[in-house]
Structure formats: C-alpha cells, structure tokens
Amino acid sequence: MIQVIMFKTNQQRKETMTKLHHTAYKKNYKNYILSTIEEDGEGKPLTTESKKIDYIFDRFNSEYGFMIERVGKYKAMSEWLSGLALDIEYYNDAIVDLAIKMGSINPNPNDKLKNTVAANYWDFMANIILGFEPKKQAA
Numbered sequence: 121m122i123q124v125i126m127f128k129t130n131q132q133r134k135e136t137m138t139k140l141h142h143t144a145y146k147k148n149y150k151n152y153i154l155s156t157i158e159e160d161g162e163g164k165p166l167t168t169e170s171k172k173i174d175y176i177f178d179r180f181n182s183e184y185g186f187m188i189e190r191v192g193k194y195k196a197m198s199e200w201l202s203g204l205a206l207d208i209e210y211y212n213d214a215i216v217d218l219a220i221k222m223g224s225i226n227p228n229p230n231d232k233l234k235n236t237v238a239a240n241y242w243d244f245m246a247n248i249i250l251g252f253e254p255k256k257q258a259a
Contacts, residue, residue, distance in 0.1 A: 140223030148222040149248045156207045177253060197246035212238040
C-alpha cells in the first residue's frame with residue numbers, strides 16, 4: 121500500500137488563512153465601531169472620524185468617568201461598553217461572527233475559541249477603543 125502525503129505550500133496556506141495581523145484587524149474594529157455612530161446625543165450628524173472619537177470619549181467620561189478612579193480606565197471602559205453604551209454587537213454568536221469578519225479569528229472556530237471570544241469581548245473592545253483615544257496636549 122502506497123501512502124501519499126500532501127503538504128501545502130506557503131502560498132496555499134496563506135490563501136486559506138484569513139486571520140489578519142493585529143494591526144490590520146484593529147483598524148477593522150476601529151472602522152466598525154465608528155461606523156455605528158452617526159449622530160450625537162442631540163441628533164446632530166457626526167461626519168468625521170475625530171468627531172465620532174470625541175463623542176465616544178465625551179460620553180464615556182460623562183457617564184462613567186467616576187469609575188475610572190475606582191477600577192481604572194480599562195475596566196471602566198469595559199463595564200461601560202457591557203452596558204450597551206454603543207450600538208455594537210452583543211449576542212455571543214454575533215460577536216464570534218464579527219471576530220471572523222474583522223479578521224481576528226479564522227473561520228470555523230471550535231467551541232472553545234467561540235466561548236473565549238465571547239467571554240473576553242467587552243475587555244477586547246475596551247482595549248480597541250482606548251487604543252484610539254485622543255492624546256491630551258500638554259498645557
């Protein structure tokens with residue numbers, strides 16, 4: 121009996137992989153989050169990236185800034201997001217689908233990975249958002 125073992129070339133492996141480098145998928149998440157924001161609290165359109173980012177951080181600081189001193193900015197942001205402060209995915213299956221679409225995981229994840237992605241979602245999104253927080257200018 122002859123056994124044939126086939127190995128994929130590097131090019132074939134690259135073509136089947138869809139998980140992106142973290143710098144690429146972080147941009148995808150940023151674009152996704154900002155795409156969910158169309159207007160401010162008064163119904164005025166927010167049309168630029170910087171206005172949308174300012175809106176997120178103004179709301180966060182206004183609504184949840186008191187928690188920063190208690191638990192730190194990262195955990196406060198995670199808790200704020202978990203209260204559905206922004207119109208982002210929140211069902212576990214939709215969270216996993218988003219992770220696949222954004223390129224942070226490969227398609228057809230196993231159950232363990234799905235559970236991990238869903239369990240860490242709010243912390244992950246807090247990290248993404250805090251990553252594009254405007255830097256304060258020195259006075």
